[in-house]
Amino acid sequence: MTVPVLGPAEIEAAARPGLVLDAVRAALIAHAAGRTTVPPPTHLNFPAADGDCHVKTGWIDGSDDFTVKIASGFYRNPLRGEPVNHGLVCVISAHTGRVRAVLDDGGRLTAWRTAAAGALAGHALARHDARSVGVFGTGEQARLQVRWLAMLRPVGPVLVHGRDERRAAAFCDHLAGHGLSAAPAPAAEAAGADIVVTATPAVAPVLDADAVRPGTHVTAVGADMPHKNELPPALFARAGVIATDDHEQCLHHGDLAHAVRAGAVPRDADVPLGALLLTPPDRTDTAVTIADLTGVGALDAAVASAVVRELLR
């Protein structure tokens, strides 16, 4: 019996948003409680090809499966008509070590678990009456952040800020196709929404702290390397709640890292997002809340495991 490979179509059919949201919620809660095993990732660099590869392993302690995720980015691939990102997720039994399945997902599971974590954070931390959403970034993850948040609570209008006007317009059309009212907006206007989401590869803050109104919730998902930065340290200084998906990781390469280095907040200013999903914070109507998300291997494990359970049952 050879190991089954599950392709994008099967994975897409199995990974209903409800299943992904449940898995990510449970993984964030377990991670906050220290009930996960997430060894340091392995990095390989291929300078001659302008490429890199990350291998991430993760396990929710006591669960049936663990995962090994291989994710590569080769930045000259588009020149030969190939996508930048490749990879797969191996789901392995934590009882026997047998490889239960290889998920050839084209990076979809990572995109969805990031969208789910952002949506769960926004829903848990935003004011109950928060409706307008300001989005920075016009890529796939920016789209997913809005659509997944809209699965959890009423959303609109959506104010889209992108560097490229045509892409921002296309983004609005995309959201309209999903029944969401959206319009391109300057940065100051998008930053003035009830809920602000940043999903960019920015290396300098994309919004002014002063443009964010009291009572706003801000989720940042773009930073995945120490030099990336979407939120200004001054916004952290104003925040009543700072949630992180992984304390150490956000201190290393999240927006929190920049705020700590700038002296805006102490190193222990954050609380684990998973703890806030279990017990929502007692937020005032004027408090600014921030969720700084960098992506955790335990989320990959939880989502991939749930998909395999669904497909192989």
Add this chain to the structure above:
Amino acid sequence: MTVPVLGPAEIEAAARPGLVLDAVRAALIAHAAGRTTVPPPTHLNFPAADGDCHVKTGWIDGSDDFTVKIASGFYRNPLRGEPVNHGLVCVISAHTGRVRAVLDDGGRLTAWRTAAAGALAGHALARHDARSVGVFGTGEQARLQVRWLAMLRPVGPVLVHGRDERRAAAFCDHLAGHGLSAAPAPAAEAAGADIVVTATPAVAPVLDADAVRPGTHVTAVGADMPHKNELPPALFARAGVIATDDHEQCLHHGDLAHAVRAGAVPRDADVPLGALLLTPPDRTDTAVTIADLTGVGALDAAVASAVVRELLR
């Protein structure tokens, strides 16, 4: 296009010994010259299931592919009729990051690259007229060590020492089936052969240094953890040449580590096996030579890449 999975039968057909020996020889030479990328492996433990999983990555710098090898050992599996070891090898393009193939090899490639490294070491370091082979261990790797060495030079008689007499007898029958003259032997007799190979899970030396005659070559492949130990420190003290497949790794969990801790040899007593494959040592007829092999990720990469090249060309 989904990622191709290559199964045991295909891999067995492609991985002719000549192909494996060439790949391992080239990888050992590249590794000795510092032309390989081998990040530290990732380990996960599953104490409740008495299991562990190792993820090893490796690349021969500049070559077309790199590999991510997942290898698990769950030691209660036999109780449910399952093998202890599971895993697979992912072969990934170093030009685009695309996963070229998943090799569902059941651990075969690791067994063969270990056999190839042992055979290459024995052939390069033993006296030209060395014929008799003493083997410690009666498992699969012990069998492979003798058979692969016999592909490179005339071998016989083979003196087999095992703790279990029936297994030793079965081993001799197996070798006879491959045209090799073999007989069970006490440890002192096996240690007195021209070439000695240890392939056991021993945690204390399996032979007396005094039983090894001048001019003997000894290859040890069993140690893969710091507490494992096949060769006595006194044998290292006598050795004219000590070859290692990876200096740091052998200092960490090879037999060399025990000899250094015992004060029998200094930390820099070894030379890279790859360098000796390129330029064989000037050995006297009375020198004892040792090859301490712990297994290197670069060898996995070289062999898996060669197999995929063969199968997908």
